[in-house]
Amino acid sequence: MQVTEARRTATPLPAPIGAEITGIDVASSPSESDYEFMRDALHKYSVIVLRGQDITPQQQQEFASHFGELRTSFYNRYGVADVPALSIVSNLKREDGEHIGIADAGMLWHTDGSYLKTPDMYTVLYGLQIPHRDGKALGDTVFSSAWGAYDALPDDVKQVIDGRPAVHSFTAHIEKKRAKGQLKRAPLTAQQRDALPDVEHPIVRRHPVNGRKCLFVTEGHTSQIVGLPEKEGAELLDFLTEHVKKPEFHYRHTWRKGDLIVWDNCAVQHLAVFDYGDIPRRLHRAGIAGPVPV
Numbered sequence: 001m002q003v004t005e006a007r008r009t010a011t012p013l014p015a016p017i018g019a020e021i022t023g024i025d026v027a028s029s030p031s032e033s034d035y036e037f038m039r040d041a042l043h044k045y046s047v048i049v050l051r052g053q054d055i056t057p058q059q060q061q062e063f064a065s066h067f068g069e070l071r072t073s074f075y076n077r078y079g080v081a082d083v084p085a086l087s088i089v090s091n092l093k094r095e096d097g098e099h100i101g102i103a104d105a106g107m108l109w110h111t112d113g114s115y116l117k118t119p120d121m122y123t124v125l126y127g128l129q130i131p132h133r134d135g136k137a138l139g140d141t142v143f144s145s146a147w148g149a150y151d152a153l154p155d156d157v158k159q160v161i162d163g164r165p166a167v168h169s170f171t172a173h174i175e176k177k178r179a180k181g182q183l184k185r186a187p188l189t190a191q192q193r194d195a196l197p198d199v200e201h202p203i204v205r206r207h208p209v210n211g212r213k214c215l216f217v218t219e220g221h222t223s224q225i226v227g228l229p230e231k232e233g234a235e236l237l238d239f240l241t242e243h244v245k246k247p248e249f250h251y252r253h254t255w256r257k258g259d260l261i262v263w264d265n266c267a268v269q270h271l272a273v274f275d276y277g278d279i280p281r282r283l284h285r286a287g288i289a290g291p292v293p294v
């Protein structure tokens with residue numbers, strides 16, 4: 001009797017990064033071989049997209065756990081009840097006027113958790129409610145290739161940044177957001193600030209799985225380059241964070257309800273597009289812990 005294996009495919013998206021995975025239904029408990037296929041595709045394409053998934057929060061958490069150690073958000077007041085690894089990303093409000101989830105995530109280019117000693121390695125985001133206007137989906141997520149951006153840098157810039165650290169600061173990030181009028185959450189408490197001291201990471205980090213060199217400074221969280229005069233360092237940081245914004249490195253994801261995306265925070269930076277105002281939007285995210293960047 002012939003045994004036919006379910007057909008799985010990873011089709012590159014029309015962009016320098018990203019692939020759509022088909023043939024895997026997350027609600028029907030994918031096999032370990034399916035997960036190996038997805039992890040391989042993730043390390044090859046940096047972002048993987050599974051469309052049309054109909055899953056519970058528990059199933060999303062279980063899915064995410066196959067990519068590594070789950071991290072609980074320190075913003076756990078936006079957690080999903082009884083599913084500790086998931087946080088709500090949403091502009092919806094409760095009756096008391098409080099947001100039900102993080103409402104201002106990703107307004108600046110960033111990688112998740114870069115302000116931690118061990119930044120998030122991967123992020124799993126699931127679309128439950130996608131805003132539309134005039135039939136067009138809003139709230140896209142834009143990804144930029146951190147290795148594509150590094151590869152395209154001029155050699156003299158590579159020489160300055162290779163082996164040099166930069167400071168990532170959650171406190172500076174919150175201040176930057178406040179200055180831009182983008183802050184939609186309570187200011188940090190002294191306790192939160194103490195729990196998140198500034199950290200140094202290499203400006204160029206090696207991908208722990210595929211060895212690619214990735215540019216690891218971001219508009220959102222990098223506050224300064226170490227070891228350069230202040231003006232020179234600020235100009236270089238500006239140049240690098242603008243470089244990442246070039247569309248030639250991008251994949252722009254337009255969400256549909258049921259989209260399940262995994263991205264590699266070493267290999268890409270990302271940006272949330274806030275073009276939907278108060279039109280309801282709800283996504284659930286899980287973060288997977290990573291190693292110390294080297």
Ligand SMILES: [Fe+2]
Nearest residue numbers: 105106111112
């Ligand atoms: Fe993010």
